[in-house]
Amino acid sequence: MKVSTKGLFRVYATGEHREGICRKCDKLLIKEFYMDGERKRVRMVCPKCGGMGRLIAKTFSVQPPSPPQCLSVRCLYKFFLDTLFCALLSTYHSRRVAYAEMNRHKQILERYRTGQPSPETIWQAIHANIKLTCPVCRKYNIDPLLGG
């Protein structure tokens, strides 16, 4: 039996924290409006080279899992797995952004600044969380569970 769940407002929001001075040209970035398909958007660019300033950290909008659509064990188990993945992903991105912010002047893996690639499975999320807490693994880009 399918269960109808209530509709909802879904909100996505990301914040992209960048340096405001172009390192290459030593110029202050300026605001530029541009078209992304039919959507008018805004960004900061270097007036000389068009660069966007060095990325410090980009936040990630983790969405809660959809409620179960039926009462079978399979549906409930899927909801449990989705919830677990959501929790692991949230933890990863929170730690990642905090780490990137703390190391804004240091050389770190770009994935910790951009959030991409983001874990897509529970297993990947577990790996990513462990790797992020291990200084040696972060520095040499080693997966602590696989050793390479």
Added chain:
Amino acid sequence: MAQTQTVTDTGIAELILLWREELATGMESIVALEMATPCTAAVASTFLDPADTAIHHTDSGLLLAAIDTVAGDTVNTAGDTITFDHVFTATASKNVAGIHVCNNDDDVTFIECCFNAVLAMENTDTLTIDGQSTIEQA
């Protein structure tokens, strides 16, 4: 702490005012939230009382300002989404824990977002906000 974002109760009340053909206001302003630790977005948050102990920034380029772009979009059904973009440019070292998206009278918060972690802005740093809200059917 996970990044949390929500449409507030006051934001929904404003939408219902529009449906009732009463005086309603639109999405027009945005302000950065100041807090030393990550906040948690709550539906009960209001313009005057943001999440946890967060407060609105009132200076340094992070204060209440008109949103750079606001537009309609389609995700599931025609026109079910509103999108917005904004760039803050800090003029001093400040912490940003999240944002409030507000109305044109600057007295109602429609959307509250608390970031994954506190962003430590320094002078001239920029913060580009990319947001959207979709009303989804059951």
